[in-house]
Amino acid sequence: MINLLSSFGGISATEVFIAWVFFSIFFLIIKTYKKNVPKGTMPLPGPMPLPLIGNLLSLSKNPHLSLTKMSETYGDVFQIQIGTKPVLVLSGLETLRQALLKQGDVFSARPDLFTFRLVADGQSLSFSQDSGEVWRARRRLAQNSLKAFAKSPSLAFSNITLVEEHISKEAEYLIRQFNQLIEENGEFDHYRYLVVSVANVICAMCFGKRYSHDDQEFVGLVNLTDEFGAAAASGNPADFIPILQYLPSRTMKNFIEINKKFASFTQNIVQEHYRTIDKNAIRDITDSLIQHSEEQKLDENSNVKLSKQKIVNIVNDLFGAGFDTVTTALSWSLMYLVVYPDIQEKIQKELDKVIGRERRPKLSDRAQLPYTEAFILEMLRHSTFVPFTIPHCTTSDTVLNGYFIPKGICVLINQWQVNHDPQLWKDPFSFCPERFLNEDGSSINKIESEKVMTFGLGKRRCIGEAIARMEVFLFLTIMLQQMQFFRQDGEKLDMSAQYGLTMKHKRFHLTAKLRFPMMATD
Numbered sequence: 154m155i156n157l158l159s160s161f162g163g164i165s166a167t168e169v170f171i172a173w174v175f176f177s178i179f180f181l182i183i184k185t186y187k188k189n190v191p192k193g194t195m196p197l198p199g200p201m202p203l204p205l206i207g208n209l210l211s212l213s214k215n216p217h218l219s220l221t222k223m224s225e226t227y228g229d230v231f232q233i234q235i236g237t238k239p240v241l242v243l244s245g246l247e248t249l250r251q252a253l254l255k256q257g258d259v260f261s262a263r264p265d266l267f268t269f270r271l272v273a274d275g276q277s278l279s280f281s282q283d284s285g286e287v288w289r290a291r292r293r294l295a296q297n298s299l300k301a302f303a304k305s306p307s308l309a310f311s312n313i314t315l316v317e318e319h320i321s322k323e324a325e326y327l328i329r330q331f332n333q334l335i336e337e338n339g340e341f342d343h344y345r346y347l348v349v350s351v352a353n354v355i356c357a358m359c360f361g362k363r364y365s366h367d368d369q370e371f372v373g374l375v376n377l378t379d380e381f382g383a384a385a386a387s388g389n390p391a392d393f394i395p396i397l398q399y400l401p402s403r404t405m406k407n408f409i410e411i412n413k414k415f416a417s418f419t420q421n422i423v424q425e426h427y428r429t430i431d432k433n434a435i436r437d438i439t440d441s442l443i444q445h446s447e448e449q450k451l452d453e454n455s456n457v458k459l460s461k462q463k464i465v466n467i468v469n470d471l472f473g474a475g476f477d478t479v480t481t482a483l484s485w486s487l488m489y490l491v492v493y494p495d496i497q498e499k500i501q502k503e504l505d506k507v508i509g510r511e512r513r514p515k516l517s518d519r520a521q522l523p524y525t526e527a528f529i530l531e532m533l534r535h536s537t538f539v540p541f542t543i544p545h546c547t548t549s550d551t552v553l554n555g556y557f558i559p560k561g562i563c564v565l566i567n568q569w570q571v572n573h574d575p576q577l578w579k580d581p582f583s584f585c586p587e588r589f590l591n592e593d594g595s596s597i598n599k600i601e602s603e604k605v606m607t608f609g610l611g612k613r614r615c616i617g618e619a620i621a622r623m624e625v626f627l628f629l630t631i632m633l634q635q636m637q638f639f640r641q642d643g644e645k646l647d648m649s650a651q652y653g654l655t656m657k658h659k660r661f662h663l664t665a666k667l668r669f670p671m672m673a674t675d
């Protein structure tokens with residue numbers, strides 16, 4: 154064998170090199186493991202990381218499952234390493250309440266991640282690192298605009314809100330579309346049509362605009378979210394191993410393209426709103442954002458004024474967050490309904506009894522439809538299609554469950570673990586809406602329903618939750634009142650989820666039939 158370098162007193166240079174590599178690795182491991190923590194606190198437990206890649210290999214294709222498994226060994230609070238970066242993983246409902254509610258401010262920031270910097274040029278309300286005064290002002294502005302809009306009455310119909318009017322119209326349109334597809338082909342790709350209808354609801358609310366299901370540009374745009382979700386999912390290696398950011402990857406290339414397309418779509422619409430704004434009338438959420446941002450006092454304690462670009466980015470976030478999540482919820486709902494036809498029948502019996510066939514379901518029917526509500530809760534729990542919240546980051550050193558947690562650590566919040574925790578749920582893997590009903594079945598058990606983790610908790614809790622719940626309820630009840638859904642003859646449906654920011658099921662074509670002749674539209 155040829156010595157690569159010269160030798161030192163009988164030891165070859167190759168042997169010195171190997172010894173150096175060995176000691177470096179040993180040192181790195183010891184350094185990682187020997188953590189100095191303040192007196193009275195414990196260092197974070199967690200699996201031993203490998204040099205350079207950390208625990209990346211243990212994350213597998215389904216990090217929510219791997220990290221749930223690890224929580225059985227290390228508990229509710231533990232640390233992994235992705236690449237060379239430490240990441241805190243939180244599980245357990247009580248622990249999440251401690252962190253996100255009791256120590257809300259400490260856990261309210263977002264980490265500086267490569268993919269997050271690509272969303273809206275790093276200026277996004279949801280993904281940017283800002284968690285200070287400007288973020289608070291933007292969040293409050295967005296929340297107030299959503300709230301005000303959710304309460305605005307319909308101008309065309311009495312006793313319903315404008316949001317309700319938009320959702321009902323789209324749901325009716327969807328039924329006609331499904332019916333036509335069945336007449337023509339006998340089946341349909343429900344996701345493909347749901348996404349356009351749901352996107353139209355958020356477009357109507359945000360921009361006062363609706364698009365045709367045949368508008369290729371719009372259909373193409375709203376069908377891009379799978380790619381977005383794949384890149385922005387918690388634990389994307391490119392966020393933690395810098396070299397991966399420079400390697401060509403289809404996912405990252407698409408992610409950049411998608412962000413550009415969405416940004417230019419909303420930019421044009423918001424610009425148009427600035428040009429045509431009427432100070433005396435608020436047509437939609439964009440109008441509301443523009444008008445309120447021009448008022449001096451956005452925030453009680455500050456005089457933050459938001460630029461036009463900041464408004465464009467809020468609209469971009471509401472639009473993006475507002476249709477992918479709700480479409481995914483509805484799509485999973487239809488999958489569960491065709492896999493469990495007896496559950497579909499029970500919902501329809503409840504609808505027939507409470508609403509009948511003469512009128513359409515309204516939001517005010519919700520309290521009278523406990524089984525339907527229980528189904529929605531169980532769909533959210535069982536699928537947990539948002540397995541982690543958007544990653545958080547700590548704003549200062551802190552202690553949680555006795556463990557020392559440093560400032561600036563990236564935090565993954567495992568919603569999937571909470572929703573499948575055998576300590577919280579009996580038979581967590583069985584699909585059973587009844588678990589959410591009180592004993593006599595006439596109402597929802599509030600304590601059980603509040604255990605479901607879907608929208609996060611605390612300072613970063615989803616601001617679209619109320620609208621999302623309205624949409625899921627109304628779309629589902631309007632569709633199920635009039636249509637019965639089936640899987641195609643003998644087809645076995647694979648209900649496994651594909652990991653992402655929002656997890657999707659595999660695409661299937663379903664079939665359906667009208668339960669009675671189509672109702673006339675109001």
Ligand code: HEM
Pocket residue numbers: 278279280292299470471472474475476478479482539541542543544607608609610612613614615616617618620621622
């Ligand atoms: C079923 C539907 C939905 C689900 C499951 C969902 C879930 C979530 C989750 C888990 C978060 C992250 C919370 C965290 O980081 O701790 C979030 C954030 C957010 N959601 Fe939703 N969401 C839904 C619908 C909506 C809708 C309809 C809108 C807008 C109209 C919306 C707007 C937002 C925004 C802007 C944020 C970022 C909040 C922030 O960073 O401060 N979401 N959502």
